[in-house]
Amino acid sequence: MxxxxxxxxxxxxxxxxxxxxxxxxxxxxxxxxxxxxxxxxxxxxxxxxxxxxxxxxxxxxxxxxxxxxxxxxxxxxxxxxxxxxxxxxxxxxxxxxxxxxxxxxxxxxxxxxxxxxxxxxxxxxxxxxxxxxxxxxxxxxxxxxxxxxxxxxxxxxxxxxxxxxxxxxxxxxxxxxxxDGVYTTDPRIVAEARRLHTISFEEMLEMASLGSKxxxxxxxxxxxxxxxxxxxxxxxxxxxxxxxxxxxxxxxxxxxxxEKMEQAVVSGIAFNRDEAKVSLLGVPDKPGIAYQILGPVADANIDVDVIIQNVGHDGKTDFSFTVHRNDFQRTLDLLKSEVLPKAGGATISGDAKICKVSIVGIGMRSHVGVASKMFSALSDEGINIQMITTSEIKTSVVIDEKYMELAVRALHKAFDLDQPAA
Amino acid sequence: MxxxxxxxxxxxxxxxxxxxxxxxxxxxxxxxxxxxxxxxxxxxxxxxxxxxxxxxxxxxxxxxxxxxxxxxxxxxxxxxxxxxxxxxxxxxxxxxxxxxxxxxxxxxxxxxxxxxxxxxxxxxxxxxxxxxxxxxxxxxxxxxxxxxxxxxxxxxxxxxxxxxxxxxxxxxxxxxxxxDGVYTTDPRIVAEARRLHTISFEEMLEMASLGSKxxxxxxxxxxxxxxxxxxxxxxxxxxxxxxxxxxxxxxxxxxxxxEKMEQAVVSGIAFNRDEAKVSLLGVPDKPGIAYQILGPVADANIDVDVIIQNVGHDGKTDFSFTVHRNDFQRTLDLLKSEVLPKAGGATISGDAKICKVSIVGIGMRSHVGVASKMFSALSDEGINIQMITTSEIKTSVVIDEKYMELAVRALHKAFDLDQPAA
CATH class of the missing domain: 3.40.1160.10 (Acetylglutamate kinase-like)
Structure with missing residues (x-):
């Protein structure tokens, strides 16, 4: 019982x-x-x-x-x-x-x-x-x-x-x-998508947060x-x-x-096309700049997903993040009125026609070269990567929305997800 | 305030x-x-x-x-x-x-x-x-x-x-x-029905229980x-x-x-056509007979409204009551199976085509002849009274359903309810 x-x-x-x-x-x-x-x-x-x-x-x-x-x-x-x-x-x-x-x-x-x-x-x-x-x-x-x-x-x-x-x-x-379960990716996009018999908690968390509903x-x-x-x-x-x-x-x-079952390196491919990308180019590279940009955004109750800031040079750096598409225009307006005036010389660019594609797998922890295999598979299809962000068990890329299905299919195949688990 | x-x-x-x-x-x-x-x-x-x-x-x-x-x-x-x-x-x-x-x-x-x-x-x-x-x-x-x-x-x-x-x-x-208020009777039946500015609690109780909804x-x-x-x-x-x-x-x-206002003898006419009448004729006139008849009815969760037992003669009496029309057939079946076998020689009669008409008024307490005025008004219209029951401030009669509107109109006029209160 x-x-x-x-x-x-x-x-x-x-x-x-x-x-x-x-x-x-x-x-x-x-x-x-x-x-x-x-x-x-x-x-x-x-x-x-x-x-x-x-x-x-x-x-x-x-x-x-x-x-x-x-x-x-x-x-x-x-x-x-x-x-x-x-x-x-x-x-x-x-x-x-x-x-x-x-x-x-x-x-x-x-x-x-x-x-x-x-x-x-x-x-x-x-x-x-x-x-x-x-x-x-x-x-x-x-x-x-x-x-x-x-x-x-x-x-x-x-x-x-x-x-x-x-x-x-x-x-x-x-x-x-x-x-009827969690799939390696959305079967409506990849016909070969396979139901997973098990998935680790961490992977599920990434899959859920990445738009697998x-x-x-x-x-x-x-x-x-x-x-x-x-x-x-x-x-x-x-x-x-x-x-x-x-x-x-x-x-x-x-x-x-x-688990007894052999762990696949990558368990699934998640994607999300509800986001929009916002970049501030040439902002002063000084302590507090991230808060100065994202503080007003948070105050306006706008959720931010990916945040990327690369190393700066010449005292300037580029700062990018993604928000829900519904908040895109509001975010641009907010940055123009509240952030730009204080960020000497910075410019804004934004793009709502993007999507985020991620590979998720607990096996990535112990396998090197997983991310580079992802980039190579996308490159083979001629897909340009706009942003990259990684965590211990996932790698996400932001790409042009029009390549989404192509990218998901290519990655599903590259990581052998259409083959039954060993 | x-x-x-x-x-x-x-x-x-x-x-x-x-x-x-x-x-x-x-x-x-x-x-x-x-x-x-x-x-x-x-x-x-x-x-x-x-x-x-x-x-x-x-x-x-x-x-x-x-x-x-x-x-x-x-x-x-x-x-x-x-x-x-x-x-x-x-x-x-x-x-x-x-x-x-x-x-x-x-x-x-x-x-x-x-x-x-x-x-x-x-x-x-x-x-x-x-x-x-x-x-x-x-x-x-x-x-x-x-x-x-x-x-x-x-x-x-x-x-x-x-x-x-x-x-x-x-x-x-x-x-x-x-x-827009409580009327002397239903305006759909008597065009002259008048809204009461005040009504006593006891009258309202009778009006409410008598079907004024x-x-x-x-x-x-x-x-x-x-x-x-x-x-x-x-x-x-x-x-x-x-x-x-x-x-x-x-x-x-x-x-x-x-109240300062002169109290009318009769405040309103109530009526109810949702009931049916059941009579047991010639039941033994002995202690406990009412319980013997109504006990099984109550056990079957059937609500009884009017109950009348007249004085008996030759050791026999007649017993009548009314139930909701929806419970009429069930009540008859119940009496036949559970009561008749023990009520030597009694017979059952029932009628679903009845209605109850009542005059209600706190003034009845102190005015004699109110009930007889009611009976006289009905008699003038040739309406036969089947059952009568009274309380301190109301008198109800059970009559053939087809006379209901006629009876309500006759009583409304007989008690001057179409005249504004003094």
């Missing part, structure tokens, strides 16, 4: 028919003798519908008071889901009970619309599990110290599921989603911090497939580096 | 445009210097939509476990409403904060789907009022001792508003609805118990009408019997 957490996304909960299938699948796991905790998302479209109503009343949500009310409203989507799933499980003959975030309780800070989980009290849930009940907990939400409802931001239900699994010391957290990045961080075994698998397999087969399907995110 | 509670029904909250109008009306009251608490219903149609989803998953909701989940689901309708109204008020430049039943908290018993309010802690709300905020509280719901969400049953938001007004010792509780009966009971001044008024007047005019509009439900 194991303690298992299932998480179902909004598509899986999208209709009463689908909720009934989720209930049958959960019931199958419970009947196999497992203690089951389920974290469902809101029915697909519901969160957008609710926030749309709020937006009609107040187009710009900025004050904490208003964001508190958004959380009040948006949290109801998951509350409906847990109640419906409990009823569907009861109709299957199971004992089931649902809880909201505040009932568990899942304590968060008070950053409305993007709260962070601080602690989870597992007493109530554990008592129900021991009484033989399936426990269903709202994703995406919690309660702060003063008894206000908070939400964790988009994709927060993944984080809720992992956090509950961590608090309960669950044996595994299964994230059911509309893809399978898992919300905060949930991966949480899983890493608390070493929650996490599996991504498809909610579109028939609910009555053999449970042993199901338990081995999808992709397992592991924390053991000494 | 007064402390005022406003309650808005689902129609008034039916769209963001209407919610904006509610916000403007509440803001007008707040700007006039009043401390404002607002209890809105769910947006019209929302509760039915939510319970419809639940019904698709489990057609028959019977167990407490299932009803707990129904409350989990249905309570979200009001939660969305309070959040939206708070946002609309903030957009009007007001300070506003919303609370769910559990946040106040409004403590109830654990009778899911039909819980009763036990206590309301007003500390949190009062602190916000004193800080100059408009406080918006979910209707229809509370929390039980074990932290489960409960709902108060259909129309429960009226009860929530009155209970909050009672707990806060509010100066007045204004129930905004889609009619302006106010939920439990809210009237609550208002009576805690002497909450209650006003029913229209939410369809323009939000910007003069506040002094608005404050005197609608119908005020009073508790002072020594």
């Amino acid at each position: 194991a303690l298992i957490v299932h998480k179902y996304g909004g598509t899986s909960m999208g209709s009463t028919e689908r909720i009934r299938n989720v209930a049958k699948r959960v019931a199958k796991w419970a009947r196999a003798g497992h203690q089951m905790v389920v974290v469902p998302s809101a029915m697909s479209g519901e969160t957008n519908r609710l926030l749309g109503l709020a937006k009609e009343l107040s187009p710009a949500a900025t004050t904490p008071e208003l964001q508190r009310e958004l959380d009040m409203i948006a949290s109801t989507g998951e509350q409906v889901s847990v109640g419906l799933l409990a009823i569907a499980l009861q109709a299957e003959g199971m004992q089931a009970v649902s809880y909201t975030g505040w009932q568990v309780p899942i304590l968060t800070d008070d950053s409305y619309t993007k709260a962070r989980i601080q602690s989870i009290d597992d007493k109530r849930v554990r008592a129900d599990l021991e009484a033989g009940k399936v426990v269903i907990i709202t994703g995406f939400q919690g309660i702060d110290d003063n008894g206000h409802i908070t939400t964790l931001g988009r994709g927060g239900s993944d984080t809720s599921a992992v956090a509950v699994a961590a608090a309960m010391k669950a044996d595994e957290c299964l994230i059911y989603t509309d893809v 399978v898992l919300q990045i905060r949930s991966v961080e949480f899983a890493g911090k608390y070493r929650v075994p996490l599996r991504v698998l498809s909610s579109f397999t028939p609910w009555d497939i053999d449970i042993n087969e199901e338990a081995k399907s999808g992709t397992l995110i592991t924390f053991e580096e000494d | 007064a402390l005022i509670v406003h309650k808005y029904g689902g129609t008034s909250m039916g769209s963001t445009e209407r919610i904006r109008n509610v916000a403007k009306r509440v803001a007008k009251w707040a700007r006039a210097g009043h401390q404002m608490v607002v209890v809105p219903s769910a947006m019209s149609g929302e509760t039915n939509r939510l319970l419809g989803l639940a019904k698709e998953l489990s057609p028959a909701a019977t167990t407490p476990e299932l009803q707990r989940e129904l409350d989990m689901i249905a309570s979200t309708g009001e939660q969305v409403s309070v959040g939206l109204l708070a946002i609309a008020l903030q957009a009007e430049g007001m300070q506003a904060v919303s609370y769910t039943g559990w946040q106040v908290p409004i403590l109830t018993d654990d009778s899911y789907t039909k819980a009763r309010i036990q206590s309301i802690d007003d500390k949190r709300v009062r602190a916000d009022l004193e800080a100059g905020k408009v406080v918006i509280i979910t209707g229809f719901q509370g929390i039980d001792d074990n932290g489960h969400i409960t709902t108060l049953g259909r129309g429960g938001s009226d009860t929530s508003a009155v209970a909050v007004a009672a707990a806060m010792k509010a100066d007045e509780c204004l129930i905004y609805t889609d009619v 302006v106010l939920q009966i439990r809210s009237v009971e609550f208002a009576g118990k805690y002497r909450v001044p209650l006003r029913v008024l229209s939410s369809f007047t323009p939000w910007d009408i003069d506040i002094n005019e608005e404050a005197k509009s609608g119908t005020l439900i009073t508790f002072e019997e020594d």
Whole structure:
């Protein structure tokens, strides 16, 4: 007997028919003798519908008071889901009970619309599990110290599921989603893309943060911090497939580096075309210049991804970074009005038609020449590299957006990702 | 400065445009210097939509476990409403904060789907009022001792508003609805029906329980118990009408019997065509027979309204009662299978085509001959009376359904209800 957490996304909960299938699948796991905790998302479209109503009343949500009310409203989507799933499980003959975030309780800070989980009290849930009940907990939400409802931001239900699994010391957290696992790259771009049976936590973190949208990045961080075994698998397999087969399907995110399986040097190719590049050329090469440039950007709540500053010469240096494309124009305006006047003689250039392509692999730690193999593969295709940034287990390049598919395919082939793992 | 509670029904909250109008009306009251608490219903149609989803998953909701989940689901309708109204008020430049039943908290018993309010802690709300905020509280719901969400049953938001007004010792509780007050009878049936400026609590209770659907009966009971001044008024007047005019509009439900205004003998005519009549003829006239008949009916959760047992003769008596029409066939079946076999020689008759018409008036206490005037008016129209039941301030008759409109019009005229009060 194991303690298992299932998480179902909004598509899986999208209709009463689908909720009934989720209930049958959960019931199958419970009947196999497992203690089951389920974290469902809101029915697909519901969160957008609710926030749309709020937006009609107040187009710009900025004050904490208003964001508190958004959380009040948006949290109801998951509350409906847990109640419906409990009823569907009861109709299957199971004992089931649902809880909201505040009932568990899942304590968060008070950053409305993007709260962070601080602690989870597992007493109530554990008592129900021991009484033989399936426990269903709202994703995406919690309660702060003063008894206000908070939400964790988009994709927060993944984080809720992992956090509950961590608090309960669950044996595994299964994230059911509309893809059947983590792939070496997006199969829509590379037909030979292969599902990974396992991926290390660090690699998953890089894949998630680099735009592979399978898992919300905060949930991966949480899983890493608390070493929650996490599996991504498809909610579109028939609910009555053999449970042993199901338990081995999808992709397992592991924390053991000494896995028996030979580790590939590169596990996957990630890409992101939502970014834009901004460069300041010829800025004074002096202490504090990075803060002088990025301080106003951060103050304007603009997220910066890649940041590159090369060694300077003649007292000048070039400084580049990428932002989300939606923030591109705002960033340029901000730099022109607030930074350029103080950065004697610097000029700005920007390009929204770029993309970032990355190779990710824990094996890069112990293998030299991985980055140069990447550059060579891109060079062979005549692709010019505009920016390079590296971390211990990934190398990213910024290139012209029009080469993205070509680059991803070339790299997928160069690192033999279309071959089954040894 | 007064402390005022406003309650808005689902129609008034039916769209963001209407919610904006509610916000403007509440803001007008707040700007006039009043401390404002607002209890809105769910947006019209929302509760039915939510319970419809639940019904698709489990057609028959019977167990407490299932009803707990129904409350989990249905309570979200009001939660969305309070959040939206708070946002609309903030957009009007007001300070506003919303609370769910559990946040106040409004403590109830654990009778899911039909819980009763036990206590309301007003500390949190009062602190916000004193800080100059408009406080918006979910209707229809509370929390039980074990932290489960409960709902108060259909129309429960009226009860929530009155209970909050009672707990806060509010100066007045204004129930905004889609009619502009309490009428002498239904204006759709009697064109001359007149709006009452005031009605006594006891009369309102009879009118509410007799099928006049302006106010939920439990809210009237609550208002009576805690002497909450209650006003029913229209939410369809323009939000910007003069506040002094608005404050005197609608119908005020009073508790002072020594009102200056001359009390009419009969204040209104109520009617109800949702009932069916069941008679057991020739049952043994012995102690315990009423329980023997109605015990199984109560056990089957069938509500009984009028009950009449006349004096018996020859050791036999006749026993009649009315039930909701939806329960008519079930009641007949039940009596045949469980009661008749033990009620030697009795026979059953039933009639679903009946209606109940009542005259209501606190003046009946001190005026003789009111009932006989009623019977005479009906007799003049050739209407046969099937059953009669009386209380201190009302007399009801059961008649053939087809005479209902005729009877209501005749009584309205006979008691001079189309004349303005003296």
